[in-house]
Amino acid sequence: MTAPDGGRDTWIRRLGQEVPAAPRLVAFPHAGGSANTFLPLARTLWPGMEVFGVQYPGRQDRRAEELIDNVPEYARQVFRRLVSWTGRPLVLFGHSMGAVIAFEVARRLEQLGDVQLAGLVVSGRRAPSVTRDDDDVHLRDDRGLIAEIQSLDGTDAAFLRDDELLRMILPVVRSDYKAIETYRFQPGPKLRCPVTALVGDTDPKAGVDETTAWGDHTTGPFHFRCFPGGHFYVNACVQDVGKEIASLVSPW
Numbered sequence: 001m002t003a004p005d006g007g008r009d010t011w012i013r014r015l016g017q018e019v020p021a022a023p024r025l026v027a028f029p030h031a032g033g034s035a036n037t038f039l040p041l042a043r044t045l046w047p048g049m050e051v052f053g054v055q056y057p058g059r060q061d062r063r064a065e066e067l068i069d070n071v072p073e074y075a076r077q078v079f080r081r082l083v084s085w086t087g088r089p090l091v092l093f094g095h096s097m098g099a100v101i102a103f104e105v106a107r108r109l110e111q112l113g114d115v116q117l118a119g120l121v122v123s124g125r126r127a128p129s130v131t132r133d134d135d136d137v138h139l140r141d142d143r144g145l146i147a148e149i150q151s152l153d154g155t156d157a158a159f160l161r162d163d164e165l166l167r168m169i170l171p172v173v174r175s176d177y178k179a180i181e182t183y184r185f186q187p188g189p190k191l192r193c194p195v196t197a198l199v200g201d202t203d204p205k206a207g208v209d210e211t212t213a214w215g216d217h218t219t220g221p222f223h224f225r226c227f228p229g230g231h232f233y234v235n236a237c238v239q240d241v242g243k244e245i246a247s248l249v250s251p252w
Contacts, residue, residue: 010062012052012081015042019050023089023118023249026052026082028098028105030124031176032149032169034059041093041234044242049091049249054078054098058172067175071097071183075104082109089118089249095234096205097180099125103217106191119194119248120218123241124203124231126210127217128185135181138174142166145174151204152231191218196244200233201226 012026013035025045027038035053042051056074057065068074082090082105090109094102099122109115126132137148146166197214199206208226215222225244227233234241 009081010057010065011055011077013055015039015051015053016046019047021088022048022050023091024050024052024085025091025093025245026054026078026102028054028078028092028094028102029056030096030098031180032059032173033095033098036060037095038093040238041242041245044239045246048246054101056176058175059169063168067172069175069178069182071100071104071179074101074179075108078105079108082115083112086114086116089116091119091121091245091248092117093121093123093245094125095123096125096231097176099123100128100180100183103128103191106193107188110192111189117193119196119245120191121196121198121241121245121248122214123198123234124200124206126206127197127213128183129216130210130213138177138181142170145170145177148177149173190216192220193218194221194223194248196223196225196248198225198227198234198241198244200229200231202229203231203233205231 015035015038027041029035029037035055038051038053045051055062056068058067078101092102092106094100102120103122106117106120109117137145195214195218197211199208199211212224227237227240229236
């Protein structure tokens with residue numbers, strides 16, 4: 001997979017075919033997730049948008065690389081790669097942990113002022129300013145971490161019974177949970193771009209009120225939509241999620 005300029009980039013992966021002159025979407029995965037998570041979403045958006053996924057270090061072909069355990073560093077690394085993406089509308093989409101990383105990247109891009117940020121779509125995550133007292137998953141033992149993964153119903157049960165695979169993924173998941181659970185929102189200028197917040201109606205990680213609070217983080221239009229399902233509602237509602245994203249670039 002190649003970067004937009006034709007070179008190879010370990011962080012940003014094109015998902016599907018190149019679409020010259022089309023608006024771009026960059027999608028940020030959940031804790032433990034990979035860029036390929038968004039292949040079904042990319043198929044719903046082609047050929048109207050060119051879709052890219054963020055590949056965090058420590059997984060798949062980046063398995064040997066050092067893990068990152070804090071949101072600001074994730075955001076800094078992605079921002080460095082998107083800062084030159086001028087000339088086409090850009091939408092950022094993030095699910096769960098990815099929503100907060102996408103938000104922090106959006107803040108940096110808007111401060112720069114050169115990138116045409118058409119919108120931010122956040123999914124399965126409470127607003128950055130909303131805190132909880134139960135953010136301790138990264139401190140649990142392996143059994144507790146596995147129980148957390150199982151409770152969200154987004155991972156094949158057979159996968160979680162494979163000891164070899166678990167040994168590979170648990171350090172990655174723990175590091176990502178540390179990143180999102182130790183994240184603390186720093187007040188600053190609000191976004192100016194449209195923000196769309198999506199959530200499943202039975203998501204234990206993001207209630208409706210916690211999700212609608214994303215509207216407090218932009219001076220632009222805010223849209224909220226609740227879908228049937230839990231934390232990984234996106235898997236069953238990918239067509240509708242694609243429509244929400246595409247609506248942000250329909251004027252172009």
